[in-house]
Amino acid sequence: MKENDPLIAELANIVGSEHVITDPTSLSVYECDGATVFKALPDVVVFPTTPQEISAIVKLANKHNVPFIARGAGTGLSGGMLPINGGIIIALNRMNRILEIDIANQQAVVEPGVVNLWLTQAVQDDGYYYAPDPSSQQACSIGGNIAENSGGPHTLKYGVTSNHVLGLEVVLTDGEIVEFGGAVEETPGYDIRGVMIGSEGTFGIVTKAVVRLLRKPEGYQTLLGVFETIDDASNVVSSIIAQGIIPAALEMMDHFVIRAVEEAFHWGFPLDAGAVLIVELDGIKAGMQGQAEQITEIFNENNCRETRYAKDEEDRQQIWKSRKSAFGSFGRLAPNYITQDGVVPRTQLPKVLRRIAEISEKYNIPIANVFHAGDGNIHPIVLFDERDEDQCERVEAVNMEILRACAEAGGTITGEHGIGVEKMDYMPLIFSPEDLAVMATVKDIFNPSGLCNPGKIFPTAESYAKLGL
């Protein structure tokens, strides 16, 4: 698309020319998300502020037969916002207002560009918070969370984004503005809000959301255990669940991650530890100590080298910072990395983690692990250098073997990051052609022209070939 393309002028008419980007240097900021190995330049980026403007943009895109793609904060990890064939990026950064906070009804109405953490910050003085807490919550947008159905450490007890969204306002792919669900828990008819959540930006642009707010728990107990081996730590995970305790969060870091985090931030983790577990209990203080003791006992039965308890809120925040900052330290390990996101049944964790270690050895590609252990949601971090072609090929094989191992263990290939472009090829590992055909039918209902975020989710003929199917 040329700069003097009539479409650009029409877009500028809608949002004002200062809110349209076309020069290549500025566009390059929008060529990828957090999965930086995938890159594609959009033709133009626009920054609307109202659903009506978005509706006009979408109608224009349809008229010119040009793809359009929503973008929140660009922290996605599956290339979800990648404009693979160019087109218009509808950036939602300016739609960043919290429109309403209704404490009495424990809900809030937000625009899609609101950063996840802002919402909790806005209601914490009232004693409330927004539960879905992706590790990227300081940056990622609630619109992006809705599109990916994001989770986070506290998903274990509180569920994913879909469990916390009551209603949506959406600009559909033909430009119509429609609301689904609302301020009440249920509305009659099919749960279109539910289908919209997790549709990875392919069913329209979310312009408003009604979300639940939760009352802050009375108390927390946060424990950090240091273990000799990953096996010991995984056994702790299944024992805790087996004893009937569902912590608020149950997170694991392996020795790679411990070392990277320690070198970057100096939290005081022992560099030779095999694994660290963070277990958090929350709720009513009475009775919590008993559960904490039970967990300590499980730690000890599994060769725990050292247990730390968060003494106060500041201590607790420190522990969480060490976990949430893990991603920031991988730059020290390798120039590039891919974060995998498979989920396995909890009892399969030890086996699958061992398998991943074997895969790492077989291809001589280091793999670090930092993940939501309580959910069985693993995040193998595949470390490499994209300038090395041979490594890139091996990484591809590593990805496939890891995801195959998850599928074979009865799990899935993504627990929270989405398929995007990154995992399209692997969809046949878990879905039959018939399953995918239903998804395609549903996609046709919402996105008949295919112009809304094209080229995502569905495997191609090459994907089947790649998998040997």
Added chain:
Amino acid sequence: MSNSNQLHKNLVQIVGEAGLLPEDQLSHYGIDDIDPQAVVLPRSTHEIQEVLSYAADSGLSVIPAGSGTKLGVGNPPDTVDLILSTSRLDQVLEYEPGDLTVTVEAGIRLAMLQSKLVEHGQYLPLDPPYADRCTIGGITATNASGPSRFRYGSARDRVLGMRVVQSSGTVIKSGGKVVKNVAGYDLNKLYLGSFGTLGVITEVSLKLQPLPEIERTILLTFADVGEAVNVASEISGSQLLPTSLNLFVNGVPLTNSPEPCLLIGLDGPPETVEWQIDAVKTIAQQNGAIGVELYEGQRQQELQGAMRAFPESGSATPTVVCRANLRMTDVGGFINTALEANKSAPWRMRATGLMGNGVVYLAFSEFPNGDVPAEHVANIVATLREAATNVGGNLIVESAPTALKHQIDVWGSVGRSFELMKSIKTKLDPIGLLNIGRFVGGI
């Protein structure tokens, strides 16, 4: 040979004699005064496929069913041809307690499933009425829940995946078996609450919960509804974590107290529960409760059972049941509006509110001579629906005599999302086979 004999014979070829409900029991599955031509009880996915294909070829419609406890929900059907019940598909397929998940066939009854889970100290925290009868498939297709929805959610929050036979006979899977999964579109949400209009659910995977160490229920009695509502909002805005928080007006389960009551369910380790009991008592005493009673053991089981079965529990079987979905703060006002609208009516109206979820059930019973004056009740329902929609809520008529159903839209309007809903129905059931005309907007 008569048509019905021919039908019988053809179906026997597919499912065998044991797979057909005896003729004298057909009325058990009757819907709005129409008995089905046949109730088929297949024993395998293959048999379901055969039945669907036979029905499609013979121009018969099919209504998927579990035990038939809630088949009446929906617009009155034009015809009831075949009812396809999954009740003989009732096995647990996969259960690894350490995973805290289970996969079952759709026809397993809730109570049966619970009995298997309890052995491992776990349970499915859904408590709709009639656990001994209702099936997991039915619970999924109606997105059912009960009082403990406040803490544990509805079927929507528990279903991880399912297998569905489409009207074409194709078997598809949605979701998976693990507790987190965002691969592809979340089609579970389409089938949950779809009331048998999109496919026959044959398998469901569910997220379980460890059994709590102890359970208690507190019953608070108040002089008026307003005070009860205040206490409920005080509790839901506190750091207490009740499992249920139900208001009952004009008929309290088990006790039949004439005064409004709040039932508060608590579970967890003993220390946690004890602490909450004290906290609830304090809030109650500060806010004008005239009675505070603690239930445990057998009596609590009975109270919980009656609470779940409401509005069927107690003396009267309700003839008309409505459910309103509201914001929490609108519940008190709505119940008062309902009481006002029924004040001089010659029947009884009971109400229960799931205070933390904004759900209100209204049950109308004891009509003089058992006759429901359709027009009068329809007017009242219309008034109440307006009251609900005016505050951003909605009202569904869950059960009503056929004559009344003909005077009201049982679902109410779904607004501009209707076009999408209609395409979902026509694209996923293109031959128009499943539970036709009974869902929103006549879908």
